[in-house]
Amino acid sequence: MDGQETIAAIATPPGAGAIGIIRISGPGTRQIAKAMLGDLPPPRQASLRSFRGETGDVLDQGVALWFPSPASFTGEDLLELQGHGGPRLLDLVLARVLGAGARSARPGEFTERAFLNGKLDLAQAEAIADLIQAATATQARLASRSLQGIFSRHVRALVEGLTHLRVLIEAGLDFPDEELDARPVEPAAFDELIAAAEGLLSRTHQGELIRDGLMVVIAGPPNAGKSSLLNALVGSDAAIVTEIPGTTRDLLRAEIQLDGLPIRLVDTAGLRAATDPIEQEGVRRARAEIAQADHVILLTDDTQSPEAEPSIPRDIAEALPTGAPITLLRNKIDRSGRAAGVRERADGVTEVACSVLTGAGMDAFRQYLKAVAGYQGPDSGEFSARRRHVDALQRALEQLKAARDASRIAAAPELIAEELRQAQASLGEITGEVASDELLGRIFSEFCIGK
Ligand SMILES: Nc1nc2c(ncn2[C@@H]2O[C@H](COP(=O)(O)OP(=O)(O)O)[C@@H](O)[C@H]2O)c(=O)[nH]1
Ligand SMILES: [Mg+2]
Numbered sequence: 502m503d504g505q506e507t508i509a510a511i512a513t514p515p516g517a518g519a520i521g522i523i524r525i526s527g528p529g530t531r532q533i534a535k536a537m538l539g540d541l542p543p544p545r546q547a548s549l550r551s552f553r554g555e556t557g558d559v560l561d562q563g564v565a566l567w568f569p570s571p572a573s574f575t576g577e578d579l580l581e582l583q584g585h586g587g588p589r590l591l592d593l594v595l596a597r598v599l600g601a602g603a604r605s606a607r608p609g610e611f612t613e614r615a616f617l618n619g620k621l622d623l624a625q626a627e628a629i630a631d632l633i634q635a636a637t638a639t640q641a642r643l644a645s646r647s648l649q650g651i652f653s654r655h656v657r658a659l660v661e662g663l664t665h666l667r668v669l670i671e672a673g674l675d676f677p678d679e680e681l682d683a684r685p686v687e688p689a690a691f692d693e694l695i696a697a698a699e700g701l702l703s704r705t706h707q708g709e710l711i712r713d714g715l716m717v718v719i720a721g722p723p724n725a726g727k728s729s730l731l732n733a734l735v736g737s738d739a740a741i742v743t744e745i746p747g748t749t750r751d752l753l754r755a756e757i758q759l760d761g762l763p764i765r766l767v768d769t770a771g772l773r774a775a776t777d778p779i780e781q782e783g784v785r786r787a788r789a790e791i792a793q794a795d796h797v798i799l800l801t802d803d804t805q806s807p808e809a810e811p812s813i814p815r816d817i818a819e820a821l822p823t824g825a826p827i828t829l830l831r832n833k834i835d836r837s838g839r840a841a842g843v844r845e846r847a848d849g850v851t852e853v854a855c856s857v858l859t860g861a862g863m864d865a866f867r868q869y870l871k872a873v874a875g876y877q878g879p880d881s882g883e884f885s886a887r888r889r890h891v892d893a894l895q896r897a898l899e900q901l902k903a904a905r906d907a908s909r910i911a912a913a914p915e916l917i918a919e920e921l922r923q924a925q926a927s928l929g930e931i932t933g934e935v936a937s938d939e940l941l942g943r944i945f946s947e948f949c950i951g952k
Contacts (some may be wrong), residue, residue, distance in 0.1 A: 505527070505528060506527055506603075506604055507525065507526065507527030507528060507529035507530055507533070507602060507603040507604070508525070508526055508527055508603060508604060508605070508606035508607075508610055508611070508614075509523060509524065509525040509526075509595060509598045509599060509603035509604070509605065509606060510523070510524055510595070510605060510606040510610075510611075510950050510951035511523055511591050511595055511950070511951055512524045512581075512951035512952070513586060513591075513951070515588065516588060517586055517587055517588060518586030519585075519586055520563075520583055520584070520585070520586050521583075521584055521585060521586035521587065521588075521590065521591040521594075522581055522582065522583050522584075522951075523581070523582045523584070523591065523594055523595055523598060524579065524580070524581055524606075524611060524951055525579065525580045525581075525582075525598055525603055526573070526574075526575045526577045526578065526579045526580075526606075526611055526614065527577050527578065527603070528577070528578060529601075529602045529603060530577070530578040530579060530580050530603075531569075531578055532601070532602065533580065533598055533601045533602060533603060534565070534567060534580050536553075536601050537552050537553050537582075537597065537598070537601065538550045538551070538552070538553070538565055539551075539553070541567060542565045542566070542567045543567070544567055544568065544569050544572075545566070545567070545568060545572070546566075546567075547564045547565075547566060548564065548565050548566075548567075549562070549563070549564060549565075550562070550563070550564075550565040552565075552582055552584060552594055552597070554593075554597055555597065555600060555601075560590070560593055560594050560597060561584040561585055561590055561594055562584070563582060563583050563584035563585065564582075564583040565580065565581070565582055565583075566580070566581040566583070567579075567580055568580070568581075571618070574611065574615055574620065575611050575614040575615045575618060575620065576614065576615060576618030576619070576620050577614060577618070582594065582598075606950065606951065607945075607946075607950075608945065608946055608947070608948045608949060608950050608952070609630070609944075609945030609946065609947070609948025609949075609952060610945070611951070611952060612626050612629055612630075612945065612948060612952055613626070613941065613945045616933060616941075621648075621650075622650075622653050622932040622933050622934075623931070623932055623933025623936060623941075623944070624647060624652050624653045624656070624886075624890065624931055624932055624933070625647065625648050625650055625653060626933070626944070626945075627647075627887060627944060628644045628645075628647035628648035628652075628885060629648060629948075629952065630944075630947055630948050630952075631644035631647070631712060631885050631887075632644040632645055632648060633948075633949065633952065636763070637711075637758065637761065637763070639711055639761045639879050639882060640711060640712060640885065643708055643711055643712070643882045643883070643884055643885035644712075644885040646883065646884045646885070647708070647884040647885045647886070651883065651884045652705070652708070652883075652884035652885075652886060652890075653931075653932050655701050655704075655884075656701070656928055656931050656932055657932070658697070659694070659697055659698055659701060659897075659928060660925060660928050660929070662693070662694045662697065663694060663901075663921060663924060663925050663928070664925070666686065666690060666691070666694065666921060667918060667921045667922065667925070669686050669690075670686055670914050670917055670918045670921065671914075671918050673686075673914050674914055674915060674918060686908060686917070687908075688905050688908045688909045690908075691901060691902075691904060691905035691908065692905070694901055695898065695901050695902060695905065698894065698897060698898045698901055699898065701894060702891070702894045702895060702898060704883050704884075705886040705890050705891050705894055706875060706886075706891055707875075707876070707877060707881045707882050707883070708882050708883065708884050708885045708886035708890075709885075709886045709887060709888055709890065709891050710762060710874060710875070710876050710882075711761060711762070711763075711879070711882045711885065712885045712886065712887065713763070713887070713888065714762060714763030714764055714765060715762070715763075715764050715765070715795040715796060715874050716764075716765045716767065716793065716794055716795045716796075717764050717765070717766055717767070717794065717795065717796045717797075717798060717870070718767045718769060718787075718790045718791050718794040718796075718797045718798070719731060719766065719767065719768050719769060719797075719798050719800065720769050720772060720787060720791060720797055720798070720799050720800070720817065721771065721772065721798075721799050721800035721801060721830075722771050722772060722773055722800075722801070722802070723746035723747050723748075723770075723771030723773055724744065724745075724746040724771065724802060725771070725800035725801055725802045725832055726800055726802065726832040726833060726857045726858075727749065727768055727769065727771070727800050728740035728741065728742045728748065728749050728753070728768050729742050729832075729857040729858065730768075730798070730800065730830070730832070730857045731753060731755060731766055731768040733857050733860070733863060734755075734757055734764075734766060734867075735755045735757055735766070736757075739753065739755050740753045740768050746771060746773075747770070747771060747773075747775065747777070747780050749768060749769070749770050749771065749783070750770050750779050750780055750782070750783035751770075751783065751786075752767055752768070752769060752770075752783075752786050752787070752790060753767070753768040754766065754767055754768075755768075759867055759870060759871055759876075760871060760876075760878060760879060761878065761879030762871055762874065762876045764870070767790050767794075769783070769786070769787030769790060769791075770783030770784050770786070770787050771784075772784055772787060772788075772814075772817075788816075788820055791817060791820045791821060792820045792821070792822065793822070794821060794822070794825055795822075795825055795874070796825055796826050796827075796828070796870070796873060796874070797817065797821060797825065797826075797827045797828070798827075798828050798830050799813060799814075799817065799827055799828065799829050799830065800830045800832050801829065801830070801831055801832065802832060802833055803831040803832060803833050803834050803836075803837035803839055803854070804833050804836045804837045807837045807838070807839065810846060810848075810850075811829060811831075812848075812850075813827050813829065813850060826851070826873055827850075828851050828852075828853060828869075828873070829850055829851065829852045829853070830852075830853045830854075830855065830866070831852060831853070831854045831855070832855065832856065832857055833856060833857075833858070834854050834855060834856045834861060834862065835856040835858055835859045835861065839854045840854065841854050841855050841856070841861045841862030841865065842854055842862060842865060843865055843866070843869050851869075851873075853865070853866050853869060889930070889931075890931050893927045893928065893930045893931050894927075894928070894931070896924075896927040897924040897925075897927035897928050898924075900920050900921070900923045900924035900927060901920070901921075901924050903920045904917050904920035904921050904924065907920060
């Protein structure tokens with residue numbers, strides 16, 4: 502990362518538009534502005550200017566916005582040239598800016614500089630990308646709240662409580678002989694913090710669910726009604742349905758929303774010992790999808806074995822990521838005569854009885870899908886969050902609990918202090934106080950150019 506270079510990019514989307522914006526940031530911006538505009542426009546005011554080429558020819562005319570450091574998005578000197586939105590014209594103006602000493606910005610580089618200059622924290626920077634990529638109104642609303650710093654404030658409040666505890670414990674380390682400070686911190690002092698972390702984890706999980714949704718894989722033997730289920734959930738004939746077993750060979754993907762919860766559905770080839778090489782490949786791909794699923798729906802044809810309690814095949818259970826549930830769906834109850842509904846069996850397997858064809862039991866199944874994911878509805882989200890935030894909070898929570906356990910057995914204060922230090926570092930990963938170059942690279946490379 503070289504903050505000394507001046508960067509430039511077209512900030513508006515590719516293609517023709519009413520307005521095209523070029524952004525320039527860095528120490529050379531002042532010079533470039535003078536060269537192209539003739540003078541430095543008054544700060545933070547829209548100024549009509551001609552954008553001039555190297556020989557003084559007018560390339561375009563438009564609004565120039567000059568934001569001297571530090572009061573700019575990046576914290577550096579920043580210039581925005583708002584001209585006409587013709588792609589060739591914009592290329593021409595950008596080439597002129599690059600010729601005057603800037604280099605092309607990498608994706609997300611403006612936001613990365615804003616982060617490195619302390620204009621926003623890492624969770625806020627991520628919220629910018631989420632805001633731009635939001636596919637639903639709820640996603641956009643929650644990303645905007647994260648960008649405002651609502652999520653970060655919750656994390657900071659937790660860090661504050663943690664710091665307070667650390668001070669108490671580390672004071673005991675530094676002044677072991679003083680009566681007052683040597684008194685061990687009561688385990689109950691941890692409880693409030695742990696409860697706060699648990700509450701935040703649950704809300705962060707909601708935010709992550711609304712942003713990322715779930716991947717639900719539909720599996721089971723040929724002809725059980727898997728493709729029919731996908732069609733019913735999507736509400737259109739996306740997949741081919743026939744009475745011929747082995748119809749589906751390719752994976753079929755569809756995205757749906759249940760009450761604001763995004764779900765990526767995958768319909769797979771029926772799992773059986775296929776002899777046809779095409780179908781074999783389909784079965785192999787079905788298994789590969791199962792290994793990445795958040796939830797597997799295993800269909801059975803209830804007319805085939807209405808009396809039996811079908812079991813979950815071992816290979817499927819083992820292929821599934823840890824923690825991802827499998828649900829057994831007894832389909833075609835319109836012909837088997839079973840009552841629709843969801844029930845938990847004595848062996849812990851959840852069974853859903855329904856008819857994809859008639860729709861009996863399908864509403865209960867939809868409700869069930871949301872409940873298993875822990876989704877509390879579109880109004881439950883408070884801010885947007887990502888998987889890495891959930892992971893970091895989970896780690897911080899475990900470390901907090903470890904600290905409490907250590908204090909319960911009156912362990913050495915050094916041990917307790919170390920657990921708390923680690924919990925604080927985990928929380929610091931969310932806001933970016935603790936972040937590797939690799940993590941930053943991964944986050945900012947997802948941005949679009951010019952942001
Ligand atoms: N009676 C009845 N037939 C169904 C139901 N669901 C699917 N089918 C039929 O079962 C056959 C196989 O369905 P399909 O979705 O292609 O199964 P897949 O091989 O698992 O994808 C088709 O003829 C469907 O019309 C149901 O709930 N009741
Ligand atoms: Mg099928």
